[in-house]
Amino acid sequence: MPQANKRLAQGQSSENAPSVTRSITLKDVARVAGLSPITVSRALNSPQLLRPATIARVREAVELTGYIPNLLAGGLASKRSRLVAAIVPQLFNAMFVETVQGLGDQLAAHGYQLLLSLSGYSPAHESELVSAILSRQPDGIVLTGINHAAETRKRLLSANVPVVETWDLTPTPIDMLVGFSHQKIGETIARYLHGKGYRRFGLVWADDERAALRRAGLETVLNEYGIGKAASHMVPTPATLALGRKGLQVLLDSGSSFDAIVCSSDALAQGVLTEAQVRGIKVPGQLAIMGFGDLDFAAHTVPSISSVHIDKRAIGIQAANALLARIEGRPLKQRILDVGFELIERETT
Amino acid sequence: MPQANKRLAQGQSSENAPSVTRSITLKDVARVAGLSPITVSRALNSPQLLRPATIARVREAVELTGYIPNLLAGGLASKRSRLVAAIVPQLFNAMFVETVQGLGDQLAAHGYQLLLSLSGYSPAHESELVSAILSRQPDGIVLTGINHAAETRKRLLSANVPVVETWDLTPTPIDMLVGFSHQKIGETIARYLHGKGYRRFGLVWADDERAALRRAGLETVLNEYGIGKAASHMVPTPATLALGRKGLQVLLDSGSSFDAIVCSSDALAQGVLTEAQVRGIKVPGQLAIMGFGDLDFAAHTVPSISSVHIDKRAIGIQAANALLARIEGRPLKQRILDVGFELIERETT
DNA sequence: ACCAAGAATGATTGCGCTATCATTTTTTGG
DNA sequence: CCAAAAAATGATAGCGCAATCATTCTTGGT
Structure with missing residues (x-):
């Protein structure tokens, strides 16, 4: 079987290879290792079925040939x-x-x-x-x-x-x-802020579905406290610091007055905080700010941003x-x- | 061949299906459409080869069977x-x-x-x-x-x-x-800051390889200007606002004095800015800050952060x-x- | 109406691997 | 030292699809 031997020799050196080099398969490795393809497959996927010496032979052949398994084929055959x-x-x-x-x-x-x-x-x-x-x-x-x-x-x-x-x-x-539960988070925020004495709420809120749930929770509880629907400014995703600044601008320009701005994310809160500082509004003295997500920066701004931590x-x-x-x-x-x-x-x- | 007929019937209705429902394949679709599997394959992959009527029949059969192609098989056969x-x-x-x-x-x-x-x-x-x-x-x-x-x-x-x-x-x-070119960015930053008159540089720098290139560029040019090695504080990745604050603290506590802090990223720069504000250091009056990356917030902090824009x-x-x-x-x-x-x-x- | 050229469809085969079952080798206990 | 059990290895077949080549159906020109 000179053909087989020739191939075997080619395994390592790539002299006079045809222009399209057929890629190394299990079969090649098996030939080099002097084992059957299925044994090589087992050495790679269920080594506990083989004796150490065999596994070593396979590993050597894999090294030698530079074999890379084809997971498309493997997946097709194994359904995994x-x-x-x-x-x-x-x-x-x-x-x-x-x-x-x-x-x-x-x-x-x-x-x-x-x-x-x-x-x-x-x-x-x-x-x-x-x-x-x-x-x-x-x-x-x-x-x-x-x-x-x-x-x-x-x-x-x-x-x-x-x-x-x-x-x-x-x-x-x-x-x-x-x-x-986003609903519960909204409720918790409402109770917390109400407990701290805040009453005039403004929202800077992202237009996404889970944020809407938090908002619903928030408004439900505020409503229970007899506080009407809060003024809100909606922003598109992704929410950014810039959108937060803009949000506070819009809310303030609307003429309403606020003692707390609740934001659907920390990035927005950071923007609101920035804008408040620009305008000389004391935080939290004149205006409280609440974020969501507890992103890495929230704890380290000045003042630091109250938020809701999620183990993301x-x-x-x-x-x-x-x-x-x-x-x-x-x-x-x-x-x-x-x-x-x-x-x-x-x-x- | 009652067996085959039975299967055919099962193609659409799933009554009395065995616990493990064999998934729908090209063959099933072909049978329902009354075409050969390869024609169905073509309808899905090279529709320009078929006449519209055939494609419609296939589409219908696909709809009916809820067929989802198997890309593992397809990829194995087509090498794509x-x-x-x-x-x-x-x-x-x-x-x-x-x-x-x-x-x-x-x-x-x-x-x-x-x-x-x-x-x-x-x-x-x-x-x-x-x-x-x-x-x-x-x-x-x-x-x-x-x-x-x-x-x-x-x-x-x-x-x-x-x-x-x-x-x-x-x-x-x-x-x-x-x-x-990170090198060029470092050089550009150095020339720019030097041109603005800054001379006493501090670095808050992430410990990653591309940041190191920017630093090398920066230091090369500063050296040409006769400015010695800048004091630096290295931080691990990912760089955060908190690490930036810490960085400025460490640099200032070292006793050196600075008129410009260059950061390897905007997040660090934002931290340095925050810390400077906390300490009552005027930016850029007493201390300039330079970032990198032009992240979304950089343009909207107060003061806004000079940075290097990359079209990421x-x-x-x-x-x-x-x-x-x-x-x-x-x-x-x-x-x-x-x-x-x-x-x-x-x-x- | 007829034929060639092209368009549309089909049959066969194999991609590279693993599940399954079959066989061989090794181990174990009496 | 042998049979039986267990461990290790092998042969076969098929996963679902598309490349390739073969065949059948349409056209349109005369």
Whole structure:
């Protein structure tokens, strides 16, 4: 079999190779190692089935040939892609970055890779993304939020793939859920600020669906306290410092007077704070400011910004854990995990 | 062949389906449409080869069956995965977020998906990631920076996959490059600040490799002006406002006096600015502050932060374009694209 | 009406891997 | 030292799709 021998020799040196170099496959490695392809496959995927000496032979051959497994082929044959997909609205929003990072880190630690898609807050786009994602046969999917197109839900259900929804709470998730209650946060903020004696509220608020929930909670409680609908200025996502400044300008120019501005995110709060300082408004003496998200800067501005802390990274990590448990067939303690939140009182209130 | 008929019937209605529902394949769609599988494949991938009536029949059958293509199988057969992988150091660093977003958007617009990996600034980790990534047969790879483990370079070269390095410049990229000169930025900052009359420089600097290049440029020019090595405080990544405040504290406590603090990022600059204000130091009267990156807040702090603008999103978009051109066999105008930079003079200098 | 040229569709095969079952080798206990 | 059990390795087949080449159907020109 000179043919085979010749090939074997070519394994290492690449002299007179044809223009299109066929890539190294399991078979090549097997030939070099003097084993069957399936044994090589096992050495790489279930080494506990083989004796150490065999594994060493394989490792050597892999080294020698520079073999890189083809996960498309592997996934096709095994029905396991070792891929997890995540959809977040956007990355500009620093909130999601930590979740994605936590998710990515945790998945990587368990041999999974992350396919990231950005929906831009559009359920229609999300729906398309889900189709595209399912094409890759992911072992799990992480979604942001709980409101999805009916189509999305249906596709995910019939694909029979583990799904984790995040960043919100509902008793009826598609599958699993890691989040917290925006409604409760709104309520908590309202009680807290009311308790501190603030009465004339203004809102600088992002136009996204979860922010709307927080707002609903806030207004419900304010209403209970007999405080009417607060004046508000809506801003588009992503919320920035500049939009926060603009927000306070608009609110003040409207002629109303305020003793507290509640913002849907820390970036907006920082903007409101900046604008207040520019105008010589004492914070919190004349005006209190409340943020949300407890981003890294909130504790270190002067004055520091009161906010609501969310363990954003934990959401990613727990989402990964939930998926990993489901994928590996381990029992899941709870389908729904509430990571909670914590109101952080700082100097702006 | 009753067996076959039974299957056909099951295609649409899912009554008495076995517990493990075999997923819908091209074959199923073909059967429903009364066409051959390959024709269905063409209807989905090269519709221009078929007559509209046929495509309509296929579309109908797809609708009816809820067919989702299997890209693992498709990729294996066609050698095209429609997947592009990117490695960035981290997402916390707002700098990379825009690039990733631009990259993701542009790729999505062309039917490609983004596999995102985080290297945490470690070449060793990057090397592992590259192996893992190559396993998925991506059609292209985007790397951050130009310094990679020798192993990484070798693997990428032998995998024969289009590669774009980003965020830096070199005459000898692995393949393609979209970036800018950090050295030049450092030099430009030095000339600019020197021109404004500043002489006593302090640095608050992140400990990453591209920041080091900017610093080298800065120090080279300062040296030409006869200014000795500037006092510096190094901070770990990710750089934050808090680290910036700390940085100024440390520098001032060292006893030296400064008339300008140069920071390796806007977040640090914002921190330095905050700390200066706390201490009653007039900016820029007593102390100038220079940032880098021109993040969204830089223009809107008070005083606004002078910075260096990088078109971060363009890096992502151009990287995507370069890959797409290469993948689709279009001629590439230039292997190396310098997106440049722009020093933005604002109030802190 | 007929034929050539092109357009549309189909049959076969294999991408690289792993599930499954079969076989061989090693270990164990009496 | 042997049979039986267990461990290690191998042979076969097929995952779902698209490249390739083969065949059938349309056209339009005369």
